[in-house]
Amino acid sequence: MNEIMDLQLYQLLAAYIFILILLAIxxxxxxxxxxxxxxxxxxxxxQLVLVGYLLNYVFDQNNYLFTLLIIxxxxxxxxxxxxxxxxxxxxxxxxxxxxxxxxxxxLISIFFFLVVVINLKPWYYSRYFIPISxxxxxxxxxxxxxxxxxxISGIKEQQDQIRAALMLGVTPERATEKIVNQAFSSAILPTxxxxxxMGIVFLPGMMTGQILSGVxxxxxxxxxxxxxxxxxxxxxxxxxxxxHLGYKTFFNDRAQLDIEN
Amino acid sequence: MFFxxxxxxxxxxxxxxxxxxxxxxxxxxxxxxxxxTTLLKLLNNLISVDxxxxxxxDKDVEEWDPIELRRKVVMVSQQPITFTASIGEELKVxxxxxxxxxxxxxxxxxxxxxxxxxxxxxxxxxxLSGGEKQRLALARSLLLNxxxxxxDEPSSALDRVTEQKVIEQLVNYAxxxxxxxxxxxxxxxxxxxxxxxxxxxxxxxxAG
Numbered sequence: 483m484n485e486i487m488d489l490q491l492y493q494l495l496a497a498y499i500f501i502l503i504l505l506a507i508x509x510x511x512x513x514x515x516x517x518x519x520x521x522x523x524x525x526x527x528x529q530l531v532l533v534g535y536l537l538n539y540v541f542d543q544n545n546y547l548f549t550l551l552i553i554x555x556x557x558x559x560x561x562x563x564x565x566x567x568x569x570x571x572x573x574x575x576x577x578x579x580x581x582x583x584x585x586x587x588x589l590i591s592i593f594f595f596l597v598v599v600i601n602l603k604p605w606y607y608s609r610y611f612i613p614i615s616x617x618x619x620x621x622x623x624x625x626x627x628x629x630x631x632x633x634i635s636g637i638k639e640q641q642d643q644i645r646a647a648l649m650l651g652v653t654p655e656r657a658t659e660k661i662v663n664q665a666f667s668s669a670i671l672p673t674x675x676x677x678x679x680m681g682i683v684f685l686p687g688m689m690t691g692q693i694l695s696g697v698x699x700x701x702x703x704x705x706x707x708x709x710x711x712x713x714x715x716x717x718x719x720x721x722x723x724x725x726h727l728g729y730k731t732f733f734n735d736r737a738q739l740d741i742e743n
Numbered sequence: 744m745f746f747x748x749x750x751x752x753x754x755x756x757x758x759x760x761x762x763x764x765x766x767x768x769x770x771x772x773x774x775x776x777x778x779x780t781t782l783l784k785l786l787n788n789l790i791s792v793d794x795x796x797x798x799x800x801d802k803d804v805e806e807w808d809p810i811e812l813r814r815k816v817v818m819v820s821q822q823p824i825t826f827t828a829s830i831g832e833e834l835k836v837x838x839x840x841x842x843x844x845x846x847x848x849x850x851x852x853x854x855x856x857x858x859x860x861x862x863x864x865x866x867x868x869x870x871l872s873g874g875e876k877q878r879l880a881l882a883r884s885l886l887l888n889x890x891x892x893x894x895d896e897p898s899s900a901l902d903r904v905t906e907q908k909v910i911e912q913l914v915n916y917a918x919x920x921x922x923x924x925x926x927x928x929x930x931x932x933x934x935x936x937x938x939x940x941x942x943x944x945x946x947x948x949x950a951g
Contacts, residue, residue, distance in 0.1 A: 646824035649787055650887065651814030652840040736791055737809040 486695040498523075537612065546606035553592075553615055557585060560623040567627045570634050575731035579724060580630060587720025588619050595712040617688065617709060618716040621673060625717040626724055629669030633725065636661035637732050637741065644739055654733040662725045669721040673714050680710065744891070744923065745786060750795035755781045756947045758795075763940070768914055769925040770938035778947040779927040780821070783893040786925065787818040814841060817889040821896045821927075823876035830855070830871075831864030833879055837887050846886060857912040858882040859905055873900040878909055885916055892917065894926035898933065906930065910937055 501523050508516050540548045561581050565572060572580070592615050596602040602610050637644065640661060647657035680686055681703075685693075688709055692702040734740045745763040750756060756778040763769055771779045784790045785797055788804045797804045804812060826836045834855070838845045851864070858878040862871075871879065877900045884892055897913070898906040914937045917924045928934055934941050943950040 642820070642822065643824050643826065645789065646820055647826070647840060649789060649813060649818035649820065649893075650837050650841065650884065651810055651812075651817065653810050656840050736788060736805070738789060738791065 540612070541609050544606075544608050546604070549606040549608045549611050552608075552612055553589075556616060556619050557588065560584060560588075560619050564623055564627050564630060568630050568634065570631075570638075572630070572634070573731055576630070576634075576728060579727040579731055580626065583720050583724035583727065584619075584622060584626060587723050588615075588622050588716050591622075591712060591716035591719055592618055594715070595708075599708055599712065613688075614709065614712070618712055621713045622716045622720040625669040625673060626720050628672070629665045629721050629724055630728070632665040632668045633661065633728055636664060637729070637739075641739060641741060648737065648739065654729065654737050654739075658729045658732070662729050665728075666721055666725055669724075670714075670718060673717045677710055677714070680706075686710075744800060745925075746796075746798040746801075747785075748796050748798075750785065750797060751793050752778075752781055752785060752790065753793060754947070756785070756944075758782075758947075758949055761942070761949060763923075763925065765923050766918075766921065767923055767925075767939045768917070768937055769923075769940045769942065770934040771925065771927045771942050771944060772929070772934055773944040773950065777944045779944050780895050781947075782944065783818055783895055783925070783927060786891075787816055787893055788812050789818065814887070815889055816891040816893060817884050817887055818893040819880050819884045819895065819897065821899055823873070823880040823900075825868050825876060825879065828868060829864065830860070830862055830866045830868065830879060833868060834864075834883055834886060837883050841887070843887075851886065854882045854886055854916070857916060858885075859908050859912070874902070874905065877901065881909070881913060885913070885920075885922070888920060889922060891923045891925060894924065896927050896929065898928070898930060903932075907932065 501519065505516060505519060507513075508519065540552065561584050564580055564584070565577060592611075593605075595618070596611060596614060597605055600610065600614075605611075637658065644654075644657045648654070676686075686706055689699075689702045689706040692705060693699055732739060732741055744765045745761070747758050747761040750758045750761075771782060773779055781790070785792060786799070786804070788797075788807065788809050791805060799807065799812065799816065825833050826840070827833045831851070834851050835845045837843075855862075855864075858881055860875055860878050860882070862875070868876070868879075877897065881894070881897055884894075898910060901909060910933050914924065916922070926933075
């Protein structure tokens, strides 16, 4: 049997029992999250149903305009999500840097991965293009969020030290070197850690999906290895672009620390 | 050397005219919150004036490359800030961060002695008292051999006896090496004994 077993609607409904159990526990224990659980479940269901129909339509059309439109929407949501996730104020220039880093970092990686590694034909073949882009954009978004958070809090917490260095004639680049390196590490570490545990601690989603749909595990791991490289590349490229430009937004053209802007 | 004209910075500082010459030991005195530190920061271009001009060697500080200016006009904040783990590393870090050649070991050790730090170069910075850290920061900035050294209360964490010794060494070292000293101080003894020029700043204005 090499075909995926179709899930009937009544079977799907049975899966919601898990949520009912959770709700019962929450109510019994007087925990506060009842509303959120219900909203999250409903949102997840509606969002996925819509995406299912949308992707079905887009895959049928297989038009490069649709593919590009979806990439633009994904990128926009990812960038917006980063702005929302980071606690504390992000200055306008830093927002711009985040957008530039996300767009250039992920798009370069996506095209390299699809055109050179996968050798996708046609290049916009949406059944590959969209999910793979989603993985690269999603992981880069998580990485850059951590990097942004670390950079902002690092500069804020160590502003006296940065000023003391500037007073000696140290350039902003050297004065923030340590903080920038920490931001880079915190952005890239989750990706490296997930590579460490992959295959032993957990089976990655893409590989699981392929195996469930009847693909040989040997083919599935090949894709999984390739996509992990793609993700690592995309996260690194995005965060490198981000930190190279990001620290500069905390200084004015007189090399003065300017964190109220 | 420094020339200030019609300088205004927020509601903090309002100086119509001020001239500071080379090779002097200038003391800036006055009540807390009067704008003394702000004046130092303006000279170091760590902040910029809202109005008026600050000239260094006849050139507006805003036209200097800020990094180049700050390497000639080094400032040390009141709270001593350290960047490394040991005394030895700390004395070299200024050179490392500004990509300059580290001076010879003897010079480093000599300066450490003159700043009254009787400790080994390998000593952990965490083991130093506030006063020792302050003197370490002084030694670090003197080693950089700037044209001007701006010091914000360089002896605030020192006892009377140490204060005298350190400031005397500081003034002598500056004279030997052609460094102009401009320091904010609350100490009457220092301003009377060592300063060649005293500027009193009150409520952001020069009061004498």
